[in-house]
Amino acid sequence: MSARRPSPRYDPTRRRLLAAALALPGALFLPTGARADLVATVPRIKPSIVAVGTYQRTRSPAFQFRGTGFVVGDGQLVATNAHVLPERLDTANMEALVIVLPGDGQTGTVRTASVAATDRGRDLAVLKLGAGPALPALRLAASGGVREGQEIAFTGFPIGNVLGMTPVTHRGIVSAITPIGIPQANARDLNPALVRRLANDVFRVYQLDATAYPGNSGSPLYDPASGAVLGVLNMVFVKGTKESVLSDPSGISYAIPVEHLHRLLGEVR
Structure with a gap:
């Protein structure tokens, strides 16, 4: 007589797992890792x-x-x-x-x-x-330490003229740390300002795998777990016309590393 596998409805192990899943219907949808961190960080x-x-x-x-x-x-x-x-x-x-x-x-x-x-x-x-009480300030991270692949988030006012003054949060990763001046495919596309920057003032920025919109300029880029500011969002890669930023966003944005903000704050008296 050949052996038969027990019918699933009589499998006690499977029945216990099914009962546990039914008892906790939200368990499979709880945020984990960076998402859970962000839920706690955004209100701060x-x-x-x-x-x-x-x-x-x-x-x-x-x-x-x-x-x-x-x-x-x-x-x-x-x-x-x-x-x-x-x-x-x-x-x-x-x-x-x-x-x-x-x-x-x-x-x-x-x-x-x-x-x-x-x-x-x-x-x-x-x-x-101007005159008024001090506001809650964000903590700036130490210079350096940001790595490619690192989880990030930013909060600001995308399309603020239309959506209003409600802070909106986006998340993504640091997809590259790249020079701000990127040589063009054809030498005739280089302009004098870009040439000077490439020659004399190259500095690196964070390229982000995250979607930003007009109005997000100036948003803090921060660590989802600690809330420490890693940089300042400053531009979006545009695939076509400026109008396509809204209708067909590239999903590629850039941020200035916080070390440059540290330096500028040192000049404030």
Whole structure:
């Protein structure tokens, strides 16, 4: 007589496993690893995220959003990108540089700011807040130590003009640490500014396997577990036209390493 395998419904081991799965239906969907870390970290990051723009009472809308910033240092400083700042302010008509604390996402607290330091070569700026209480500051990681393949996250205001002042978090990995000036395929595509940068001022940035959008400029790039800031998001690779950033994002973004922000903060008095 040949041996027969027991029917699954009479297999006691299988029945115990099935009962355990039915008793804990959410067990298979619990976040693990970096995802679990991020769930705990995001609430600590969001109070430090601010919108950067200009404010003019007689204008509609009075606030014009330009990018994201985040609080650093003593709680009276905000880090962002240099390209987020306006080229000039219409001071004759009372236009002012401001940051907005998002609040409930519909309304927010407006505070004036001034430029404390800039490094346009590395696309960084530090703002000094006007009168008001200190805000919760993010901790900056030590220089170096970031590795390719490392999990990262960033929080900011993607398409803030449309989606409003609600901080949004994206995650991904550091896919490469690469020079900021990348030689073009054809020599005629090189411009004088790029040639000078390649020759005299090459520095490395983090290429990210993560999707960012207009408005994310100035967002803090941070470690999902500790929340320590690793860099400042500053640009997105565009596959076609600027409009395609929204309709067909490349999923490739870049961030300036935090060591350059450390250096710029050292210039703030």
